[in-house]
Amino acid sequence: MLESLTLGARPQGRTALAARWIVAHHGGSHRLLEHGEIVLEADRILYVGPRFPGEVARRFDLGEVLVSPGxxxxxxxxxxxxxxxxxxxGPAWAKGRVWPQSYIDRGPYEMYTPEELAFQKRFAFAQLLCNGITSALPIASLFYRAWGETVAEFEAAAEAAGELGLRVWLGPAYRSGGMVCTAPGVLEPRFDEARGLQGLDDAIAFVRAQAGRFGGLVQGMLAPDRVETCTQTLLTRTMAAAADLDIPVRLHMAQGLMERQAMARLHGSTAPQWLASFGALNDRLIAPHAVQATAEDLALYAAHGVTVAHCPLVFARSGAALNSLAKLRQLGVRVGMGTDTAPPDMVLNMAVGVMAARLMGDSLTETAPEHLFDAATLGGADALRRADLGRLMPGAKADIAVFDMADPLIAPRVDPVRSLILGATGRVTRAVFVDGRLSMREGQVPGLDMATARARAQAQFDRLVAKYPDRTWGHPPVGTIFPPAYPPLP
Structure with a gap:
């Protein structure tokens, strides 16, 4: 498929892609075009419809595929x-997910080298492309960090995105505090306001320096880490800076019991209610995950234009779910999608989203596969204020994913969108274009051998796991922190 095109390059002239199905955009919503053609020219979509009557530099018949917005x-x-x-x-405090007092006393440290931090972002970006994701707002854990993310690693991330051909919104995460385990099951917040504000200043400088690079593939965002690690001053200044820079803000909140308990203790309210009290809720805010959001919280989201980044797969693994997608839609809360885990399989993520919603009581029509598909395309584009993304129509950016609907493991096939979401995974992604550039073909991305990178990622991860006792209460061995599913054979 697309063998004559150069991986990592934008073809010169017009390129026509014929396909059995295309998710076209018409009249403000997606429409399914059968036996159609899409024509790319430079970074844009020129045409979507029946066979293009004009001249093209090349034409590919992709066969039994679904061509989709990335x-x-x-x-x-x-x-x-x-x-x-x-x-x-579990619990989290006993598994290295909360710093123990002894770790604080010795001084938190970076558990990865700068080179390892740069590599893991490049590898993660490649995985996103292999799963049909063309635009991404990166997230990473701060549990193994000295404090926050650094400008240097995000400069490397910008280079990786530009070289691989992934559209990104970047900004190093920062925070004013964190939770510390002072006794088994006892968590206490610790704050360092000056450190948080310095992190914000560094993030602002990064955005000013990097936004717009690689022909606009790299844009900026502000990413205060988790709401319970932030102060009112930090968030007030963050929102003011975001308005000045005209960029989005992502802040994790209403996502877990630990956060809810910490917010009640610190502020006497839920996170959304606290932000609303000082004017920090607005339509720039992207708020993963809302699984702990109350009815009042959701009403505040709707009233202020907040986008919920819905990540059903990562929560379903532990038995949690958004309650519910239909309720958010009925309230008018804007919903986009996030993967927030590895592998970043958006197709499987959408499937779990459908299942979880129905388990929470949504009917077949209240939450259907197309509602998750809309969130993964149009909802994300709206959150980023980018009407040229998330849709295949003339004038939109040429950000496209190609899914193999002839895969023998998803037979028989019915409606292609339903078959993709409910009967496949992201592993049927065959090609990805970003900004008109061929960024992934048959599991390969430009400048990175995926098999070699996979082995390096595993070795790097194994070294991190070996350090878990350092930051776990009581410093138990790794085998105690993460026991195997089955005991080893004697």
């Missing part, structure tokens, strides 16, 4: 996922 991932993992370790290993 997915927009509002919470895209950009490290090697440590949360997978803890899904069946």
């Amino acid at each position: 997915f927009i991932d509002l919470d895209a993992l950009s490290d090697l996922d440590t949360t997978l370790l803890g899904v069946d290993c």
